[in-house]
Amino acid sequence: MSTTEPDALLGPADIRELAAALGVRPTKQRGQNFVIDANTVRRIVRTAGVLPDDTVLEVGPGLGSLTLALLEAADRVTAIEIDDVLAGALTPTIVARMPARADRFALVHNDAMQVTELPGPPPTALVANLPYNVAVPVLLHMLATFPTIERTLVMVQAEVADRLAAKPGNKVYGVPSVKANWYADVKRAGSIGRNVFWPAPNVDSGLVALVRHEPPTTTATRREVFAVVDAAFAQRRKTLRAALAGWAGSAPAAEAALVAAGISPQARGEALTVEEFAAIAEHKPAVAAGVAEGSE
Secondary structure (H helix, E strand, O other): OOOOOOOOOOOHHHHHHHHHHHOOOOOOOOOOOEEOOHHHHHHHHHHHOOOOOOEEEEEOOOOOHHHHHHHHHOOEEEEEEOOHHHHHHHHHHHHHHOHHHHHHEEEEEOOHHHOOOOOOOOOOEEEEEOOHHHHHHHHHHHHHHOOOOOEEEEEEEHHHHHHHHOOOOOOOOOHHHHHHHHHEEEEEEEEEOHHHEEOOOOOOEEEEEEEEOOOOOOOOOHHHHHHHHHHHHHOOOOOHHHHOHHHHOOHHHHHHHHHHHOOOOOOOHHHOOHHHHHHHHHOOOHHHOOOOOOOO
């Protein structure tokens, strides 16, 4: 870990002063809640297991609270910020508060969902306080786009954290759970109180840790597997025979695919592992080949 000034991180007064100077007010539209507690951002970095040789990718750095803490611990940090004012202020904040590490920082001013390339070395870790309204799509896009990301720690709304980390059979197990499990082992890694944010959100926050693993061994593509997942949970109370009728072309065709995959047609999506969804995708009826496939 590099040596930095003890006051290099942003505290509550620093955050408000910086925001006032920029004329910034956090917006619900972009799901912005800025972390104002230095102990919390250091805890996030510690929980993420950031190493001195890591290149860390951060999404939604805001005013730079977590960014500075990441620069203390990592070799390099690349941050993606969509907001024009925040993007313009981030590098000057790094230079002013952590000049010795400023050359280790890179900014990508863009919508995270549109980013497919990054400057510098490929990222080895993703650590972010994700905007709540786009947390799951952004997380899945990053994991799909940057396979060098080995470890991830994201802070999201508590109920989203529960869904991401849920196992088959859990009542909140669903599309985010299955898709995240395609890429990684997922678990809850702690909770974050509301009082460390400005403005304080109306919901609790949770940390989710992901460690990348090889995707399931299957002849189906990720898109084909995700199409089955989307279809299964679009009508999650229905049996898979009924829920997958549109995907397969008919209920009997769905039943045939399920039987061929070794899955009970009376089962529901919430009971299946990602490997079982992959097995179903492998037996997609030929007549359904033109059915639209799922998202990343």
